[in-house]
Amino acid sequence: xxxxxxxxxxxxxxxxxxxxxxxxxxxxxxxxxxxxxxxxxxxxxxxxxxxxxxxxxxxxxxxxxxxxxxxxxxxxxxxxxxxxxxxxxxxxxxxxxxxxxxxxxxxxxxxxxxxxxxxxxxxxxxxxxxxxxxxxxxxxxxxxxxxxxxxxxxxxxxxxxxxxxxxxxxxxxxxxxxxxxxxxxxxxxxxxxxxxxxxxxxxxxxxxxxxxxxxxxxxxxxxxxxxxxxxxxxxxxxxxxxxxxxxxxxxxxxxxxxxxxxxxxxxxxxxxxxxxxxxxxxxxxxxxxxxxxxxxxxxxxxxxxxxxxxxxxxxxxxxxxxxxxxxxxxxxxxxxxxxxxxxxxxxxxxxxxxxxxxxxxxxxxxxxxxxxxxxxxxxxxxxxxxxxxxxxxxxxxxxxxxxxxxxxxxxxxx
Numbered sequence: 455x456x457x458x459x460x461x462x463x464x465x466x467x468x469x470x471x472x473x474x475x476x477x478x479x480x481x482x483x484x485x486x487x488x489x490x491x492x493x494x495x496x497x498x499x500x501x502x503x504x505x506x507x508x509x510x511x512x513x514x515x516x517x518x519x520x521x522x523x524x525x526x527x528x529x530x531x532x533x534x535x536x537x538x539x540x541x542x543x544x545x546x547x548x549x550x551x552x553x554x555x556x557x558x559x560x561x562x563x564x565x566x567x568x569x570x571x572x573x574x575x576x577x578x579x580x581x582x583x584x585x586x587x588x589x590x591x592x593x594x595x596x597x598x599x600x601x602x603x604x605x606x607x608x609x610x611x612x613x614x615x616x617x618x619x620x621x622x623x624x625x626x627x628x629x630x631x632x633x634x635x636x637x638x639x640x641x642x643x644x645x646x647x648x649x650x651x652x653x654x655x656x657x658x659x660x661x662x663x664x665x666x667x668x669x670x671x672x673x674x675x676x677x678x679x680x681x682x683x684x685x686x687x688x689x690x691x692x693x694x695x696x697x698x699x700x701x702x703x704x705x706x707x708x709x710x711x712x713x714x715x716x717x718x719x720x721x722x723x724x725x726x727x728x729x730x731x732x733x734x735x736x737x738x739x740x741x742x743x744x745x746x747x748x749x750x751x752x753x754x755x756x757x758x759x760x761x762x763x764x765x766x767x768x769x770x771x772x773x774x775x776x777x778x779x780x781x782x783x784x785x786x787x788x789x790x791x792x793x794x795x796x797x798x799x800x801x802x803x804x805x806x807x808x809x810x811x812x813x814x815x816x817x818x819x820x821x822x823x824x825x826x827x828x829x830x831x832x833x834x835x836x837x838x839x840x841x842x843x844x845x846x847x848x849x850x851x852x853x854x855x856x857x858x859x860x861x862x863x864x865x866x867x868x
Contacts, residue, residue: 487505506606515535
């Protein structure tokens with residue numbers, strides 16, 4: 455019996471080592487966080503769980519998963535959960551794990567001993583109709599002692615569907631996994647920070663290009679892509695890989711604006727025809743930044759920068775041009791550059807176009823107030839078949855609740 459247990463333990467630890475390699479292939483921070491939570495839950499048979507990231511003296515919830523509630527809404531929809539933060543102190547379970555850097559294992563949160571410094575707030579159980587019982591909260595701490603966040607597992611499930619306490623072996627598995635996940639998390643946070651520094655550089659030139667804006671556009675694009683890819687019958691593994699690539703590229707869709715003159719970028723009124731032509735150059739100037747392609751990320755970033763202003767009906771830009779010179783390759787009878795049309799436009803460009811316009815319409819800018827939701831959605835519908843791929847507009851409306859959640863996660867004041 456003990457030999458079988460030892461073998462199972464070795465197999466599980468081997469799985470953790472393999473997961474370490476897998477997690478380090480994921481570049482985007484949000485996708486990595488979602489995957490860390492999923493794999494940790496799978497490892498200890500947790501029905502639900504949440505992952506929090508440290509933000510100064512608080513823990514901000516990033517992702518929440520719940521298999522029971524997911525079954526209720528169906529596989530083709532995403533679970534919507536509240537976005538909130540909790541203080542890092544000893545009063546809550548996750549706050550205590552973060553504050554003390556210690557693992558917390560509670561068999562039943564409704565039976566916490568009176569002397570415990572932390573308590574459990576049943577408010578979310580009442581709202582969701584879900585009963586939390588066993589909880590395992592693991593701090594995500596770097597090898598230098600820095601707190602990154604907390605991984606919280608909820609309700610270990612037995613073979614017959616009963617809720618069990620988390621075991622000492624579960625503690626061991628998740629602790630080992632967390633140590634490996636932290637390394638991947640630090641790398642992804644560093645990558646995100648580098649991208650946001652590039653965005654801040656663009657923001658010095660164009661006040662519309664904020665970190666919140668690009669995070670929202672990237673998040674919207676990933677959600678729309680996921681729904682489109684699901685309808686195309688792509689595998690879960692392929693969808694995750696391509697979402698990761700798209701999110702990184704979408705964040706840099708307007709990076710070419712750093713090459714456009716301030717007098718044009720910061721002009722409060724409309725552009726003259728000549729100024730508009732100069733402004734349109736940000737597409738191929740941005741694409742050129744990724745010309746020395748080192749990876750698929752460079753390839754897709756170049757494509758998104760170049761094609762996110764093309765229109766489904768062929769009226770967009772830059773159209774058929776030489777990217778290196780900006781010179782037209784195809785003109786119509788009146789001498790205008792012929793735009794890409796329909797499925798000539800790469801799928802990532804079509805998706806980012808929708809994400810970018812939706813955020814522009816629904817956000818306050820220095821030159822306009824935010825449109826209300828009804829007006830914004832009416833305009834998005836109106837542009838299906840002219841500016842946007844109509845099938846992708848359908849996907850947009852199908853994932854709209856998820857897009858609203860992204861807006862909550864990345865508000866304009868960030």
